[in-house]
Amino acid sequence: MQSKIQHLKSEMLAALHAAKTEEAIRETEIKYLGRSGLFNEIMKSLKDLPDEEKKTVGKAANVTKKEMEEAVSRRFISLESERLGQIAETEWLDVTVPGRKPVVGHRHLISKFIDDLEIIFGKMGFTVAEGPDVESEHYNFNQLNIPPDHPARDMQDTFWVANLPNTVLRTQTSPVQIRYMEAHKPPVRIICMGKTFRKDSDATHSPMFHQLEGLMVDEAISMANLKAIITHTLQQIFEDPSIKTRFRVSFFPFVEPGMEVDCTCPICHGEGKLPDNVPCRLCKQCGWLEIGGAGMVHPKVLKNAGYDSKKYTGFAFGFGLDRMVMIKHRINHLRLFFENDLRFIRQF
Ligand code: FA5
Numbered sequence: 001m002q003s004k005i006q007h008l009k010s011e012m013l014a015a016l017h018a019a020k021t022e023e024a025i026r027e028t029e030i031k032y033l034g035r036s037g038l039f040n041e042i043m044k045s046l047k048d049l050p051d052e053e054k055k056t057v058g059k060a061a062n063v064t065k066k067e068m069e070e071a072v073s074r075r076f077i078s079l080e081s082e083r084l085g086q087i088a089e090t091e092w093l094d095v096t097v098p099g100r101k102p103v104v105g106h107r108h109l110i111s112k113f114i115d116d117l118e119i120i121f122g123k124m125g126f127t128v129a130e131g132p133d134v135e136s137e138h139y140n141f142n143q144l145n146i147p148p149d150h151p152a153r154d155m156q157d158t159f160w161v162a163n164l165p166n167t168v169l170r171t172q173t174s175p176v177q178i179r180y181m182e183a184h185k186p187p188v189r190i191i192c193m194g195k196t197f198r199k200d201s202d203a204t205h206s207p208m209f210h211q212l213e214g215l216m217v218d219e220a221i222s223m224a225n226l227k228a229i230i231t232h233t234l235q236q237i238f239e240d241p242s243i244k245t246r247f248r249v250s251f252f253p254f255v256e257p258g259m260e261v262d263c264t265c266p267i268c269h270g271e272g273k274l275p276d277n278v279p280c281r282l283c284k285q286c287g288w289l290e291i292g293g294a295g296m297v298h299p300k301v302l303k304n305a306g307y308d309s310k311k312y313t314g315f316a317f318g319f320g321l322d323r324m325v326m327i328k329h330r331i332n333h334l335r336l337f338f339e340n341d342l343r344f345i346r347q348f
Contacts, residue, residue, distance in 0.1 A: 001049065001057050004042055005064050008032065012068055016075045025079065029072045039065060109348040110210060110337055113325050114193045117212060120236045121191045124229065126214070129190040131176035133197075137166040139175035143304045144254040152253045157199035159207075169197035173213035174254060174318055177297070180215065181305030186312050187218035193321060206334045210321035217297060217307065217314030226294060226315035230261055234291065238266040238328055246288060255295025255316060262288040266327065282327065289327055292319030 012032040019025045032038050043061060046054060107115070118128055131139075137148075146152050156171035176192040192213040201207055214233075216225065231245045244264045252258040264270035265283035272285040279285045294317035299309035322334055329348065331337075336344050 001042070001045070001053075002060055005039075005061050008038055008042065009064050009068055013071055016071055019075065020079075022076070022079065025072065025075050033065070033068060033072070039068070108337075108345065109325060109329070110322065112348070113321065113328075114210075117191065117193060117237070117321075120233060121214070124189075124232070126189045126191050126216075129176050129180045129192045130194065131170070131173070131179050131192060133170060133195050134161060134164075135168055135170035135175050137168060139178050140168050140170050140172070143178040143301070144174055145298050145300045145304070146253045150253065152251075159197050159199060170195075171198050172196055172318055173211040174316070176213055177215045177254075177301070177316055178305050181217070181302070181307060186307060186314075187216075188314065189216050189218075190214070203333050203335075204323065204326075206322075206338065208338070209334070211292075212317075212319045212321045212324075214317045215297070215314060216316075217302070217312050219312060221313045221315060223296065223315070226296070226317070229315075230294065230317060234263045237324060238263075240266050242269060244270065247294070250293060252293050252295055254298050254301045255293075256298045258293065258295035261291045261294050261317065261319070263291055265289050267330075282330065291324065292317060294318070
């Protein structure tokens with residue numbers, strides 16, 4: 001009888017050893033130690049033994065049963081530690097390895113310049129207006145006093161949008177003047193900065209470039225206001241209070257009179273040469289740099305936008321934004337802004 005029990009025990013230990021899952025252990029436990037399990041089967045035949053033997057065999061059987069129960073618990077514990085061991089093996093983490101530094105970018109030079117302009121003009125009471133890059137011929141030309149047959153259209157080599165009639169990629173930020181005036185009553189004091197497009201390409205011209213547009217309309221606005229605002233702005237941009245401006249008569253259909261705006265070269269300060277008679281390359285020795293166009297808003301444009309041109313006057317200007325950044329940071333090719341060469345971008 002006792003040897004039967006011992007045999008059962010070793011059989012169960014082997015089964016436990018082979019059980020690789022919780023369910024398998026549980027099944028083994030039920031098979032051997034369950035109410036109708038093999039152990040109890042044997043115990044049933046205990047009653048047939050003589051009394052003396054019953055006592056000793058029963059005692060020994062109880063001890064063995066306890067051992068078997070303990071073996072089941074131990075197997076559960078060892079299975080759990082096997083599982084944790086596997087996790088530790090596959091999901092280990094070396095907390096001493098030095099971390100990887102995230103690559104942190106920064107705003108592009110042009111975007112930073114746009115932010116700076118917002119601050120400079122904000123201090124003078126100008127707010128920022130916006131308009132679409134894909135613009136109608138109506139706003140880009142017609143309302144700016146450039147009718148379809150006007151030769152001034154040839155001044156700006158235009159991208160027409162193929163599948164949309166009378167639609168262009170805006171050639172200038174000036175259409176924002178009209179859009180803003182149509183939607184707001186005077187006084188007006190706005191700037192608009194954004195992308196503009198022309199079929200142009202060389203070291204200082206690109207098919208996509210940026211312009212800064214300014215518009216101020218109120219009663220009694222004069223050329224004096226235009227000159228003061230533009231001169232102050234250029235001094236702020238180039239961080240040089242000695243910058244002087246020059247206004248040359250020119251033609252833009254949406255202003256009258258119209259002019260080109262130049263400022264003294266921030267490198268040679270208008271001298272055309274550097275100390276020791278070294279010729280200034282930025283301004284090509286002329287001492288002046290062309291910045292953009294300006295003028296007093298044409299009465300027709302005011303009328304087109306629904307303003308009383310007898311009561312209100314104003315000035316407008318449009319500068320090449322990229323060109324100002326080139327001058328400020330001595331950059332010699334416009335394409336560098338758009339090529340995404342990190343060696344260039346990281347310098348600013
Ligand atoms: C105009 O676009 C006018 N709308 C400016 C204006 C506004 C005049 C309000 C009067 C009143 P213009 O075509 O000259 O003007 O362009 C203005 C500036 O944009 C130029 O001086 C130049 O700095 C810049 N620019 C023009 N074409 C390009 C180009 N392809 N690439 C880079 N910059 C350019």
